[in-house]
Amino acid sequence: MYLKLKPALSLILLLLIHLPFAHAQQKSVDHQVDSLMRLMTLQEKIGQLNQYSDDWTATGPVTVDNDKTRQVRNGLVGSMLNCKGTDRTRWWQEAAMKSRLKIPLLFGQDVVHGYKTTFPIPLAEACSWDIDALSLSARTAATEASAGGIHWTFAPMVDIARDPRWGRVMEGAGEDPYLGSLIAAARVKGFQGNKLGDVNSVMACAKHFAAYGAAIGGRDYNTVDMSERMLWEVYLPPFKAAVDAGVATFMNSFNILNGIPATGNSYLQREILKGQWGFKGFVVSDWNSIGEMVTHGFVKNDYEAALAAITAGSDLDMESRCYKNNLAQLVTEGKVPLALVDDAVRRILEKKFELGLFDDPFKYCNAEREQKELNDPENPKIAREMAVRSIVLLKNQNNLLPLSKSTKTIAFIGPLVKAVKQNKGFWDVEVPGVDSGFIVSQWEGVKNKIGADAKLLYAKGCEIEGSDKSGFAEAVNIANQADVVILSIGERRNMSGEAHSRSNIGIPGVQEDLLKELLATGKPVVVLINAGRPLIFNYTADNAPAILYTWWLGSEAGNAIADVIFGDYNPSAKLTISFPLSVGQIPVYYSHLNTGRPASGQGNTSSYIDLSNYPKYEFGYGLSYSTFEYSNLTLSSDKMKSDEKLVATVIIKNTGKYAGEEIVQLYLRDVVSSIVRPVKELKDFKKIALKAGESKTITFTIDKEKLSFYNQQLKRVAEPGDFDLMIGASSKDIRLTDKFELVN
Numbered sequence: 001m002y003l004k005l006k007p008a009l010s011l012i013l014l015l016l017i018h019l020p021f022a023h024a025q026q027k028s029v030d031h032q033v034d035s036l037m038r039l040m041t042l043q044e045k046i047g048q049l050n051q052y053s054d055d056w057t058a059t060g061p062v063t064v065d066n067d068k069t070r071q072v073r074n075g076l077v078g079s080m081l082n083c084k085g086t087d088r089t090r091w092w093q094e095a096a097m098k099s100r101l102k103i104p105l106l107f108g109q110d111v112v113h114g115y116k117t118t119f120p121i122p123l124a125e126a127c128s129w130d131i132d133a134l135s136l137s138a139r140t141a142a143t144e145a146s147a148g149g150i151h152w153t154f155a156p157m158v159d160i161a162r163d164p165r166w167g168r169v170m171e172g173a174g175e176d177p178y179l180g181s182l183i184a185a186a187r188v189k190g191f192q193g194n195k196l197g198d199v200n201s202v203m204a205c206a207k208h209f210a211a212y213g214a215a216i217g218g219r220d221y222n223t224v225d226m227s228e229r230m231l232w233e234v235y236l237p238p239f240k241a242a243v244d245a246g247v248a249t250f251m252n253s254f255n256i257l258n259g260i261p262a263t264g265n266s267y268l269q270r271e272i273l274k275g276q277w278g279f280k281g282f283v284v285s286d287w288n289s290i291g292e293m294v295t296h297g298f299v300k301n302d303y304e305a306a307l308a309a310i311t312a313g314s315d316l317d318m319e320s321r322c323y324k325n326n327l328a329q330l331v332t333e334g335k336v337p338l339a340l341v342d343d344a345v346r347r348i349l350e351k352k353f354e355l356g357l358f359d360d361p362f363k364y365c366n367a368e369r370e371q372k373e374l375n376d377p378e379n380p381k382i383a384r385e386m387a388v389r390s391i392v393l394l395k396n397q398n399n400l401l402p403l404s405k406s407t408k409t410i411a412f413i414g415p416l417v418k419a420v421k422q423n424k425g426f427w428d429v430e431v432p433g434v435d436s437g438f439i440v441s442q443w444e445g446v447k448n449k450i451g452a453d454a455k456l457l458y459a460k461g462c463e464i465e466g467s468d469k470s471g472f473a474e475a476v477n478i479a480n481q482a483d484v485v486i487l488s489i490g491e492r493r494n495m496s497g498e499a500h501s502r503s504n505i506g507i508p509g510v511q512e513d514l515l516k517e518l519l520a521t522g523k524p525v526v527v528l529i530n531a532g533r534p535l536i537f538n539y540t541a542d543n544a545p546a547i548l549y550t551w552w553l554g555s556e557a558g559n560a561i562a563d564v565i566f567g568d569y570n571p572s573a574k575l576t577i578s579f580p581l582s583v584g585q586i587p588v589y590y591s592h593l594n595t596g597r598p599a600s601g602q603g604n605t606s607s608y609i610d611l612s613n614y615p616k617y618e619f620g621y622g623l624s625y626s627t628f629e630y631s632n633l634t635l636s637s638d639k640m641k642s643d644e645k646l647v648a649t650v651i652i653k654n655t656g657k658y659a660g661e662e663i664v665q666l667y668l669r670d671v672v673s674s675i676v677r678p679v680k681e682l683k684d685f686k687k688i689a690l691k692a693g694e695s696k697t698i699t700f701t702i703d704k705e706k707l708s709f710y711n712q713q714l715k716r717v718a719e720p721g722d723f724d725l726m727i728g729a730s731s732k733d734i735r736l737t738d739k740f741e742l743v744n
Helices: 011-017 029-037 042-048 068-073 086-096 122-126 131-147 167-171 177-192 228-235 237-244 266-276 292-296 302-312 322-332 338-354 367-374 378-388 442-449 472-480 511-519 538-543 557-565
Strands: 050-053 079-081 106-109 205-209 249-252 282-284 392-396 409-413 455-459 484-490 525-530 546-549 628-635 639-641 646-654 660-670 681-690 695-702 721-728 734-743
Touching: 029 338, 042 050, 042 322, 042 338, 050 068, 068 086, 086 367, 106 338, 122 131, 122 167, 122 177, 131 177, 131 367, 131 378, 177 228, 177 237, 177 681, 205 237, 205 266, 228 237, 249 266, 266 302, 282 338, 292 302, 302 322, 302 338, 322 338, 378 557, 409 442, 409 472, 442 455, 442 557, 455 472, 472 511, 484 511, 511 525, 511 538, 546 557, 628 660, 628 721, 628 734, 646 660, 646 681, 646 721, 646 734, 660 695, 681 695
Parallel strands: 050 079, 079 106, 205 249, 249 282, 409 455, 409 484, 484 525, 525 546, 639 734
Antiparallel strands: 392 546, 628 646, 646 695, 660 681, 660 721, 721 734
């Protein structure tokens, strides 16, 4: 207990608790917050709304501030980001304990896909369609991060994204709001665990609110303009799912939405989030997004930016100092009611009490626990399992894969074969005192997997970027000595992520030219594509006999890739975002609306004269070393009332020779409605494991909610009429269909 550590507490703190500390714990959080706020000055309240980055690291433009320590000791800072490790967080917390009221700091960090143990990038994880595995990934990250002094992660990112040029597509779950909502809830529950305040729990943060994934042209930070119905139908559902899952915090987005910066958008933050949805946590700005409203042209200066942000419902100012420098004057002048400041402060203090930081400000600063959790041998196993579930098999001509471990000679070629840190992808965490020795390279993973008599040869071939082909000759020579070639190509890890949008999303440099040379040897070639987004690789797709899309798989990348290549794991992942055939198609996604002249018609139709309308690889696509047969679709009725449920059953059989998992997808289409509906929408799925030759009956339940949409008045309704039901292996590969009618 902090009282026991510091017996000479000030009279003010004694007034705060009124009772011996043990009894104070029994008081409600609301009562404790009320007691504390009565003692706070306006400047101290504003301090709780002020967040700084530690000087050691930064994830945005650095603001030079030479007296952060003094401000913390004076109670003028409420939280910090990019401060990690028990030594560093304890140092800053000790500074906070020298303030008048000894209000503890919050420590936030972008724990996006792991802390020390790095998991696959979130987009890769989403392709597992494995909700339990996704939650366990976040749970493991929370356990490590909390042991490193972190209270709060700026994750999950739940933005729907349909433009792979956007660098931050790697942080989300893809293009579909139904699947994205399930994944958002799973990650929130994983990060937050059983309850806030558990020593292995961190506060989650649903970001970026809202519609950031629809940035025009795929340019990060760019404007978003869309209909209200599109906002509610596609972009808001994952945020609502996060609220329903109990997410502690929200982060607003950098973008303008329909003319209003999200940071100053009352409709988003006050009317929807805190009003209709009843969100009780707090909202943090993104880095300097309050100050950036000046650059947007929405306000004249930082003074007006602070006014706009606090009025709109932005509670915590990350790094702009707009609140610190202007909020007191705004309150004094009567332009900002004190009640607005108090509401924001209350929301933040409530979370500090829930975390138990007033009981013990140093409860997350245990160096012994830090070492134990960061070296838990179970964590790499969990990361490896998540990684194998994230690898998508795109092509396997003549069943080239899996390779035999007794293959005599393997040539492992490419610029990413022996790379180490590249495998972590963007948004990894640099943990103090931890080097990169725990990361398993692809070379190491394959080398450890093959038999003792097998020979593994290496050539780099070329760099990721540039036009230098001087290494081709060596690569071809190595390939000619081998029975099979594995080629590892793709992006650099920092070619995707925040501020890393690309106009050309092809495989960079001369890597595909290297593939051409290797194919000319006549040797069978397995291609690994490492990336943080969907890339365009039509030559590779059309000519390579086998392709594994390995994304960035994290610290166990090498082991996971070897597990799949050699058949210790049968790939089961399926894409959660469409892979375009050309940049000219973007945005391309499966749940589009029909037109009066669909592309499938004759004559003048909604199509390109030089390109297919359809992606290279569609949403839901992914192969297995096995094959699966779909049969016997049966509906419990051909009619359904709105207060009833319809049951669909289907038999799935593994017709291959390997045990495997299949993601069975159910799509619906509202044939005629007052608002034109998409050609199909994912409404359910089941991931099932089947032994070779085994069959299982899968059951789907359809209720009113699965048939509902937002009408012109933005009311959620299910209209009577006909519905098409489709069950398949992807959004394109529909195996079975039926119809039913919703009646009054």
